[in-house]
Amino acid sequence: MMKLYQIKKEIELNINKFIEIRRYLHRNPELSMKEYNTTDYIIKKLQEFGLTEIKKINSTGVVAVIRGKSKKCVAVRADIDALPMKEENDLDFKSVNTGVMHACGHDVHITSLLGCAYILNKFKEDLDGSVKLIFQPAEEIGQGAKYMIENGALSNEPIPKAIFGLHVWPKIEAGKIYHRHGKMCACSDTFDIVIRGKSGHAAHPENSVDPIMILGNLICAIQNILSRETDPLEQGVITVSAIHAGDAYNTIPDEVSIKGAIRALSxxxxIFLHDRLREIAKGVCETFRASCEVNIHFGTPVSFNEDFVSNIIEESIIKYLGDENYIYNPNPSMGSEDFAYYGQVIPAAMYRLGTGFKNTNNAPLHSSKLLINEDALFNGVLSMVVIAFNLLEKL
Structure with a gap:
């Protein structure tokens, strides 16, 4: 049985330690697949906390296990990488790595899971099974979850039957849990299109096939896919985010290349957006006597909160953190999350941890001015602990 009062007291006694951990991590961010110091620091802290079953995954990433009373197992995941941007906050613990910042709150994710590890290891005799702790690199480039799965995080003993994790959410007051069932985050795909026309003098466009003019028509046509061909209740986004053409004032170039992003929630x-983008690009170019090459790259899949795990999250928060700390999230996000790959293997769900300051216009995720209200750390640790206990009991 979970000793909730003692667990809360233990978190209170160690909250300053957890804040110090978070500040160290914030001060020393590392980019995707280069989280070498972060990985070693996580291992060091786990060892200090008394864990012995710790595995370093190649040069970056960690899997640790806390064994309880039965053979059941659940997994908890935290991503550990930072973003390539310069921090603009005036903090004593601001990033010392030039051009790198924990602007997506992964320092809080790591700290919450380390705190969870500390508490669960203290109370492991009460656990109805094992908890596998997954510290994952490279979420920001959509490669880390697959990397951990390929390296046995879900297939090596003990094999978890479910997995959960959290993500900070600065729009919500610190310590509140913001959660939804079903669709959580969109897929994240990219595309490259090259339009090939015929170069010529800018004063004599009739002698050329102008790929820039054709691109203008294509961009408008692409938006018709969403406004006129897609169910308004099925969210989707196609964004042209980069255009490269000629570099002279008086020359029509022979080709234009563009890059962009595709997001969808099913x-x-x-697949419909992929197919129509190819068809419309080809059709527009043929209409204006040009040709094109379209390449679409699959990225992170749609992230879906599986019913059983998602319901356990809701139940645990309301029962153990209090109804006042639970907020239902009515809308999925068009952002992406490579946590989705775990959900393709075992039941999975993720929730949001509020990290915002009350009555403040908090900077969003991926902002160089993102600030974290460290009051959130208590419930970051506690939420992971109670969900792990409850999930093991219900499996």
Whole structure:
């Protein structure tokens, strides 16, 4: 049985330690697949906390296990990488790594899971099974979850039957849990298109096939896919984010290349957007006597909160943190999350941890001015602990 009062007291006694951990991590961020110091620091802290079953995954990433009373197992995941941007906050613990910042709150994710590890190891005799702790690199480039799965995080003993994790959410007051069932985050795909026309003098466009003019028509046509061909209740986004053409004032170039992003909240919509983008690009270019090459790259899949795990999260928060700390999230996000890959293997769900300051216009995720209200750390640790206990009991 979970000793909730003692667990809360233990978190209170160690909250300053957890804040110090978070500040160290914030001061020393590392980019995707280069989280070498972060990995070693996580291992050091786990060892200090008394854990012995710790595995370093190649040069970056960690899996640790806390064994309880039965053979059941659940996993908890935290991503550990930072973003390539310069921090603009005036903090004593601001990033010392030039051009790198924990602007997506992964320092809080790591700290919450380390705190969870500390508490669960203290109370492991009460655990109805094992908890596998997954510290994952490279979420920001959408490669880390696959990397951990390929290296046995879900297939090596003990094999978890479910997995959960959290993500900070600065729009919500610190310590509140913001959660939804079903669709959580969109897929994240990219595309490259090259339009090939015929170069010529800018004063004599009739002698050329102008790929820039054709691109203008294509961009408008692409938006018609969403406004006129997609169910308004099925969210989707196609964004042209980069355009490269000629570099002279008086010359029509022979080709234009563009890059962009595709987001969708269902696999059917995802494939439909891919297919229509190819068809419309080809059709527009043929209409204006040009040709094109379209390459679409699959990225992170749609992230879906599986019913059983998602319901356990809701139940645990309301029962153990209090109804006042639970906020239902009515809308999925068009952002992406490579946590989705775990959900393709075992039941998975993720929730949001509020990290905002009350009555403040908090900077968003991926902002160089993101600030974390460290009051959130208590419930960051506690939420992971109670969900792990409850999930093991219900498996």
């Amino acid at each position: 696999e059917d919509t995802r």
